[in-house]
Amino acid sequence: MTVPAAGHRPDATPEGAWAGWLPGRSWPAWTWDPAWREVAVCAAHPDDEVLGVGGTMALLAAAGVRVHLVAVTDGEASHPGSAVRAPADLARARVDESGRALAALGLGDARTTRLGLPDSAVAAHETELVDALTAAFEGADAVLTTWSGDGHPDHDAVGRAAVVAGSRRGLPVWQYPVWTWHWAAPGDPRVPWDSAHQVALPRAVRAAKSTAIDCFTTQIAPLGPDPADAVVLLPEFLAHFGRPHEVLWR
Numbered sequence: 001m002t003v004p005a006a007g008h009r010p011d012a013t014p015e016g017a018w019a020g021w022l023p024g025r026s027w028p029a030w031t032w033d034p035a036w037r038e039v040a041v042c043a044a045h046p047d048d049e050v051l052g053v054g055g056t057m058a059l060l061a062a063a064g065v066r067v068h069l070v071a072v073t074d075g076e077a078s079h080p081g082s083a084v085r086a087p088a089d090l091a092r093a094r095v096d097e098s099g100r101a102l103a104a105l106g107l108g109d110a111r112t113t114r115l116g117l118p119d120s121a122v123a124a125h126e127t128e129l130v131d132a133l134t135a136a137f138e139g140a141d142a143v144l145t146t147w148s149g150d151g152h153p154d155h156d157a158v159g160r161a162a163v164v165a166g167s168r169r170g171l172p173v174w175q176y177p178v179w180t181w182h183w184a185a186p187g188d189p190r191v192p193w194d195s196a197h198q199v200a201l202p203r204a205v206r207a208a209k210s211t212a213i214d215c216f217t218t219q220i221a222p223l224g225p226d227p228a229d230a231v232v233l234l235p236e237f238l239a240h241f242g243r244p245h246e247v248l249w250r
């Protein structure tokens, strides 16, 4: 996923705090228009799409809605200075992980567009990204994207660009949080809870999402003993993505 600039914070919000707050929210259910044929899902890095909306993608696919994954980077910057994997090698591994994760979600035949922008430098290519997303959204009925306020520069840039590109196409754009669960606190005023919607995940979909997350071995396990090869997604962070629902907002 590529750790945000702030890295893992010692004061991160534990999943237990969210588990005590989220069930009391009366957010409307997010659903799709029966007329939708295709939904474009934007991911800043391989794994964002699964952590944020893996269950939602599985439900869409099961309902016959095509999912078009628009992968903005290949995630080559998750382990700078790695002693065992060069960036290009890491990118290949992460793209492969994303493909296996999609298959675990029943999305093995999902169309994927890889934009190949540089991991950790997406914001420097935002104009180009808006144009690329506008092209990629052809044929889509709606867009799901990382949230523009998620707190990772790449996630934020993808969210901003997707909103502009979606507007050009006249499409509804729904944004999903990933790192927000790490740095925000329940009721945090920086988060647009007022527009939050939730997607309930049936047990089988939760299980498929868990299997999909386990595909990201370069992120959930150390690459090697060197400190530069340490695990990126710690168990306490992954705990946010085992919930029985996902959250989206406008």
Ligand SMILES: [Zn+2]
Residues within 6 Å of the ligand: 001, 002, 044, 045, 048, 152, 155
């Ligand atoms: Zn990411």
